[in-house]
Amino acid sequence: MSAEYWTRSIGEQAAAVNGGTVSAEALATSVRSEINRRESDLAAWVSLSETYLDDARPTSTGPRPLHGISVGVKDLIDVAGLPTRAGSTVTAPSPAQADAPCVSRLRELGAIVQGKTVTTEFGYFAPGPTRNPHDLTHTPGGSSSGSAAAVGAGTVAIALGTQTAGSLTRPASYCGAAGFVFAHGAADVAGITGLSESLDSLGILTRTVDDLRYVYAAFADTSSTPKRAARALLWNGSGLHDIEPSMAALLAAMPSVLADAGVVTDDLSWDDHIRTLAGDHATVMAHEAAHTLGAIYDTYAAELSAPLRTLVETGRSVSSEDSAAALYRRELSSALLEDKLGDDAIIVGPAAPGPAPLGLDATGSPILSRPWQLLGFPVVVVPGARGTGGLPIGIQLVGPPGAEMTLLDLGSRIESVLRALPVQSA
Numbered sequence: 001m002s003a004e005y006w007t008r009s010i011g012e013q014a015a016a017v018n019g020g021t022v023s024a025e026a027l028a029t030s031v032r033s034e035i036n037r038r039e040s041d042l043a044a045w046v047s048l049s050e051t052y053l054d055d056a057r058p059t060s061t062g063p064r065p066l067h068g069i070s071v072g073v074k075d076l077i078d079v080a081g082l083p084t085r086a087g088s089t090v091t092a093p094s095p096a097q098a099d100a101p102c103v104s105r106l107r108e109l110g111a112i113v114q115g116k117t118v119t120t121e122f123g124y125f126a127p128g129p130t131r132n133p134h135d136l137t138h139t140p141g142g143s144s145s146g147s148a149a150a151v152g153a154g155t156v157a158i159a160l161g162t163q164t165a166g167s168l169t170r171p172a173s174y175c176g177a178a179g180f181v182f183a184h185g186a187a188d189v190a191g192i193t194g195l196s197e198s199l200d201s202l203g204i205l206t207r208t209v210d211d212l213r214y215v216y217a218a219f220a221d222t223s224s225t226p227k228r229a230a231r232a233l234l235w236n237g238s239g240l241h242d243i244e245p246s247m248a249a250l251l252a253a254m255p256s257v258l259a260d261a262g263v264v265t266d267d268l269s270w271d272d273h274i275r276t277l278a279g280d281h282a283t284v285m286a287h288e289a290a291h292t293l294g295a296i297y298d299t300y301a302a303e304l305s306a307p308l309r310t311l312v313e314t315g316r317s318v319s320s321e322d323s324a325a326a327l328y329r330r331e332l333s334s335a336l337l338e339d340k341l342g343d344d345a346i347i348v349g350p351a352a353p354g355p356a357p358l359g360l361d362a363t364g365s366p367i368l369s370r371p372w373q374l375l376g377f378p379v380v381v382v383p384g385a386r387g388t389g390g391l392p393i394g395i396q397l398v399g400p401p402g403a404e405m406t407l408l409d410l411g412s413r414i415e416s417v418l419r420a421l422p423v424q425s426a
Helices: 010-018 024-042 052-056 101-108 147-153 169-175 209-219 247-259 271-292 294-303 306-316 320-341 369-375 406-421
Strands: 045-048 069-074 112-117 158-163 178-179 201-206 229-232 264-267 345-350 379-387 394-397
Touching: 010 024, 010 209, 010 294, 024 045, 024 052, 024 069, 024 112, 024 147, 045 147, 052 112, 052 306, 069 147, 101 112, 101 158, 101 201, 112 345, 147 158, 147 201, 158 229, 169 178, 169 379, 169 394, 178 209, 178 406, 201 209, 209 379, 209 406, 229 247, 247 264, 247 345, 247 394, 247 406, 271 320, 271 369, 294 306, 320 345, 320 369, 379 406, 394 406
Parallel strands: 069 112, 069 158, 229 264, 229 345
Antiparallel strands: 045 112, 158 201, 178 201, 178 379, 345 394, 379 394
16 A cells, blocks of 8 residues: 555645554655665665664654655755765765754654765765666756655655755756755755855755645745735846757747736846846855865865865955955845835746756756845746656746745646646757
């Protein structure tokens, strides 16, 4: 029986466990079997918990919204009893002594930690061994590589990730997962190895936006009825990166998709601001990463990847004044954009330039997430569409802090339409 339930929606799985139809232990065992079956192909996991069945045994009475649901945790996030290596050989192999607050919160809700998933080195560009579940010769994206691949393959229903640039939106798009990036400061990032305190945010990946909405509502303890988006401002990427033909075709289809959902569309037309935000994001990220990783660089430079060394070296050349100026411009742009959106509009655009690139030696460009991450806005990645070669391509929905349920509501309503579209081509 459990072999069937682990494939169902998160709400259905939790209801089955809470109702006694299936045990949390049996459900977790089925998930572990699927992880083991797929791991030789995916290489999504750094370490698996040896105590997951102990964690599955009831420690409290009463139903819990994530009771028995398995979760993967990106290896930048502390899990008690497992090391946090951050995709690097220079970090300590000793286990973390306590869960990060985000992990503790999932456990409170009844979730079971299956283990730690692969991240790029310190959440930057040097990839791990993970492969895209839809084509093993293509990158899964990064830095939340293992989390996105595990969810995209269906082996776990939930995975935690993080985002500093495009670390969750891009792999979600490439792997066909639904993704949510918390507004900056909306979720506790203690116990997480970060790069940039002004940019680091927590993220969640699930199989569908319906699952994402269910998990977010439980995690944030909200039951509010979302205000439905009446307007969508369509974003074409502002020339930050070449948009591949299949993604361009999907963007061209979005006015019709959104009209069917009762949403009026217009162009965002904010390119100058967006280009400035993208450049300012890189400035802030480099400056703060140089401070965050300074001691590691000074001690272990020869053991770090070339991209990470370059990030620190570049950041050391960025003055505090230049970083502060970038953050000041961010505040001005945030106020202007919130005014432009009003209380009924969101932004709809590409989550990545196109499908996952061929090869495993890079993770693709994060450029299409940089502006929104600097602003600290919440983002939802909606899966379902397919591009070149049948590979997934995702749409990102962006709105101001406080619009989380609005984004999730619209994402849930358009996901089935995207799944029904033919493969997008030029």
